[in-house]
Amino acid sequence: MASPEIDALTQALARLPGLGPRSARRAVLHLLKRRETALAPLLAALDAVNERLVTCSTCGNVDTNDPCGVCSDPRRDGRALCVVEEVADLWALDRSRLFPGRFHVLGGKLSALEGIRPEDLAIDALVRRIEAGGIDEVVLAMNATLEGQTTAHYLAERIERFPVRITQLAHGLPVGGELDYLDEGTLAQALRARRPVA
């Protein structure tokens, strides 16, 4: 019979997305067999994240400082603000290094199914940032899902009264996408947004 410590660790790991009870048990055994090379580094990394990371009170990013590295970077263009659903989206866009402005993390998306309402997201904070001025463009970079697009529509309505340009990411064929394999929704978007050949 496994000890209560092992049960507790198995349960904590099983709650991670992508791991179920069986894979969590396998992960625990992996850690137990590799105390020095796997368990100790994971423990240290978790501890560091727990001790040092804070949520940026301006944009919602997670970083060692508040304001975060993105918000406090003077080379960034404060006039462009990119609104994303999750911190992961901020990181994804930041990895691409294509957006020179700042970010705003909503912390989720509107969802009737999951009961997530506007007041559950950082929407009032977004409105206050825009209200404070200095922003020319707001990029609504929601996911291309029904809920993401619903959220974008809602946000566009909330901020249309401000003198800012409201844009959203283009929808269409992904790089390498083959027509034959793409879903009809993507094809419809790509066709609707077709552009003249230069």
Place this chain on the structure above:
Amino acid sequence: MASPEIDALTQALARLPGLGPRSARRAVLHLLKRRETALAPLLAALDAVNERLVTCSTCGNVDTNDPCGVCSDPRRDGRALCVVEEVADLWALDRSRLFPGRFHVLGGKLSALEGIRPEDLAIDALVRRIEAGGIDEVVLAMNATLEGQTTAHYLAERIERFPVRITQLAHGLPVGGELDYLDEGTLAQALRARRPVA
């Protein structure tokens, strides 16, 4: 850009079996969004395992005590010894509560492919336990895989000189198994080991 703390945690999680880089990143974000309900319990559980768990010097089980709870349980029948590949196997058999004896964990299986030789497993320790006497039966409870069965054959040869009964788990149809869906190997084993109807 994610902080070095987050990168370190992502990498530590990505090395767990069943998680890759993408799912590890998702897991990290899950933890960051739920500092109190997910990150803190996982950290505490890992810490407890790291601090309190030891490997039993008798059987190889992982427990808070050495000798472990199974080895020190006076209600267990010390004359029957069940040899398993991994600690997980010991737990699986122990959960079933069908085996009243003690256990011996090899810590793996012989594998030419992975270069695992007899001296890499707790085989000498097993021989010493049998040599010390008091054991009537050794159950070779290896997995029903090629490597598991190779290991069982090797063990049987190593311990055949001792006055103990050497047995192995029965092979055949699993409970609920439908002939139509079972592999030929299982069917062959089940047919070969067929028994007279009572």
